[in-house]
Amino acid sequence: MRSVKRIGYLVVALLVVIGIGFGIHSLTGGTASGSKTIVVGSQGSDYDIWQHIAKTSQAKKLGLKISVKQIADGVQLNKATTDGTVDVNAFQSWSYLQAYNKENKSGQLRALGTTYLEPLGIYSNKYKKVSDIPDGTTVAIANNPANTSRDLLLLQSAGLIKLKAGFNALSDTGDIASNPHHLKFKLIDDTTGPRVLKSVPVVLISNTVALEGHLNVLKDSIFHEKVNDSTKDNINVLATVKKEENNSQYKKLVKLYHEPAIQKYIKNQYDGTKVEVDKPLSYLK
Structure with missing residues (x-):
């Protein structure tokens, strides 16, 4: 009788462990970090571009699920990134990011990679x-x-x-x-x-x-x-919070932006005025 009870306890314990495991799996959306939807905050034409990118086969091939959120004000968009309302933002130049960080010591953001120069x-x-x-x-x-x-x-x-x-x-x-x-x-x-x-x-x-x-x-x-050393501060970047600057999934967004099919779409849509810049971050520093 004692053996039967012991087996019963073991079965219950196993079911609890399985249940906990299943709950964790459900909460995280699976074991792969790539299953998380990345919220990209943007504005203006960049918002339109990222809405297009989110639906592409190239995004799917990289295992990226993207939701795009529009916030019209740049400062508020950066603050939304700091507080986690958005994961990554796509709107600002390198110099804008540096100026923002200088004025907001407690909400530091970091660039993930370069995207384009939109000539002034x-x-x-x-x-x-x-x-x-x-x-x-x-x-x-x-x-x-x-x-x-x-x-x-x-x-x-x-x-x-x-x-x-x-x-x-x-x-x-x-x-x-x-x-x-x-x-x-x-x-x-x-x-x-x-x-x-x-x-x-x-x-x-x-x-x-x-x-x-x-x-x-x-x-x-x-x-x-023009794209040269004198304008490198004006190159646009994707940005996120400091603790996520090495997030591999977020880094994939940079690669995705530079996919040839996506660049072709952007060039056609904006008459070549968003000049692609695919440079390492070290180029900006």
């Missing part, structure tokens, strides 16, 4: 080339730190101003060393560029905003960024 352009309805811009012209530039500095760097590349040594992502018009053409600077909300172009002779507009205003930076700007 100098636009004008009045002048056909940079050399046509007369002294004293008003130039509209972005009023947020990361984009203000980027705008000024492009004006320097165009030969219109010279910046002080040590100019960085948080620098502004106070860091202009020389303004030989006596340009006047008008700070604007950088999402309003195409509208401002109707009233200001020269406006710097990011490509995301330009596309929304039916402008093509490669065709419609009078000067724009």
Whole structure:
């Protein structure tokens, strides 16, 4: 009788162990980490791109399940990544990420890999080339730190101003060393560029905003960024929280973005204005 009871106890114990194992399996979605749905936070045209990517056969081949969440404000998108509302975000440049980390010590983010350079352009309805811009012209530039500095760097590349040594992502018009053409600077909300172009002779507009205003930076700007050492801070990255920077599943998103079929789609959809940059993170540092 005692033996029968002992066997009964063993059976119950085995069932409990199996039950616990099954519960853990169910909670984790299986033993493979790849079964977890990765939430990618994005905005604007990048949101549209990642919605497309999430449905592709290339994502399926890499074992990636992707859900895309739209958050229109960049700071809020980074904070959503910090608090775990999204796992990875796809919207910001390397310089924007550095500026954000500098201002948010308790919510540090890390880049997973590079994606593209979306060239910033100098636009004008009045002048056909940079050399046509007369002294004293008003130039509209972005009023947020990361984009203000980027705008000024492009004006320097165009030969219109010279910046002080040590100019960085948080620098502004106070860091202009020389303004030989006596340009006047008008700070604007950088999402309003195409509208401002109707009233200001020269406006710097990011490509995301330009596309929304039916402008093509490669065709419609009078000067724009190229992929080189001077623009590497402006290369866009995928970003996540510091503790997940080596997450192998998240890293697969970088590989996925650079799949030839996906790049072909992006090039066709955006007229080549999202210039692919497939570089190691060491290139940015």
